[in-house]
Amino acid sequence: MADLLLGVHCSISGGLHNAFDEANQLGVDTFQIFTKNQRQWRDKKISAYEKKEFSDAFDSSAIKTVVSHTTYLINLASGKDDLRSKSEASLISEVERCTDLGVAYAVLHPGAAKDLGYDKGMEQIAMGLRNVLKATRDSNVMILLENTAGQGSSIGYDFNHLRTIMDQVDSDRIGVCFDTCHAFAAGYDIRSKEGYDDTFGQFDEIVGLEHLKVLHLNDSKGDLGSKLDRHDNIGFGNIGAEAFGRIMNDFKHLPKVLETPKKDDWDSKNLEMLRSMVNN
Numbered sequence: 025m026a027d028l029l030l031g032v033h034c035s036i037s038g039g040l041h042n043a044f045d046e047a048n049q050l051g052v053d054t055f056q057i058f059t060k061n062q063r064q065w066r067d068k069k070i071s072a073y074e075k076k077e078f079s080d081a082f083d084s085s086a087i088k089t090v091v092s093h094t095t096y097l098i099n100l101a102s103g104k105d106d107l108r109s110k111s112e113a114s115l116i117s118e119v120e121r122c123t124d125l126g127v128a129y130a131v132l133h134p135g136a137a138k139d140l141g142y143d144k145g146m147e148q149i150a151m152g153l154r155n156v157l158k159a160t161r162d163s164n165v166m167i168l169l170e171n172t173a174g175q176g177s178s179i180g181y182d183f184n185h186l187r188t189i190m191d192q193v194d195s196d197r198i199g200v201c202f203d204t205c206h207a208f209a210a211g212y213d214i215r216s217k218e219g220y221d222d223t224f225g226q227f228d229e230i231v232g233l234e235h236l237k238v239l240h241l242n243d244s245k246g247d248l249g250s251k252l253d254r255h256d257n258i259g260f261g262n263i264g265a266e267a268f269g270r271i272m273n274d275f276k277h278l279p280k281v282l283e284t285p286k287k288d289d290w291d292s293k294n295l296e297m298l299r300s301m302v303n304n
């Protein structure tokens with residue numbers, strides 16, 4: 025089978041290199057990990073031993089791309105100085121871990137504006153990103169801004185937010201990760217061919233498809249425009265299977281990662297479904 029660049033989010037429980045076992049069992053060629061406990065601030069450096077284990081596993085696997093998802097605690101848009109500097113430090117540490125592991129992309133939720141408001145929030149994010157890129161200037165790791173569902177005051181649900189931040193940072197180490205569930209919950213109706221074409225047309229016009237580096241494939245438990253970030257199995261949510269078939273064929277060249285509920289053997293079922301949609 026040709027490279028599909030399709031995979032899932034893998035667990036690093038018991039060691040970072042264990043993600044390859046899960047990936048190999050599922051027969052995928054791409055996966056996403058957290059490079060540390062994603063619900064804690066505590067950062068860690070990659071030891072020489074971990075680095076070797078990871079690169080050995082990488083070399084002996086069929087994996088083409090590994091993507092990292094940054095911790096959910098990071099909020100570069102925070103109006104609180106201590107939270108903002110903690111967020112920057114954590115993101116710097118993340119980029120360093122990715123560099124050590126040979127992970128190409130670190131996916132980031134842009135941030136939540138809270139009482140600062142969106143414009144000021146985006147300015148803070150851009151400032152934070154510039155600091156992080158400066159502190160890691162020798163790295164090739166790209167930070168990918170993920171579109172969000174728009175829950176609360178989260179920035180990034182509108183493609184224009186991503187463009188504004190990219191313009192302010194002005195670096196080729198910033199790209200975008202497109203999450204289908206988030207886009208749908210934010211009001212982008214990708215269900216029909218017309219809606220799909222319109223959404224990616226807007227994306228191309230505003231963000232630029234050349235900046236799209238990774239896709240998160242999740243169906244949505246929430247309705248169109250619900251702002252609910254609730255992932256569902258492919259074809260079982262409100263988006264439905266059709267849009268995913270289009271993505272599998274239109275974005276063959278980009279890493280695509282499932283973040284669907286990991287119950288029973290749903291990873292296999294979702295993968296099978298997506299693989300069956302690829303036209304040869």
Ligand SMILES: [Zn+2]
Nearest residue numbers: 093131133170
């Ligand atoms: Zn995410």
Ligand SMILES: [Zn+2]
Nearest residue numbers: 205206253255
């Ligand atoms: Zn989500």
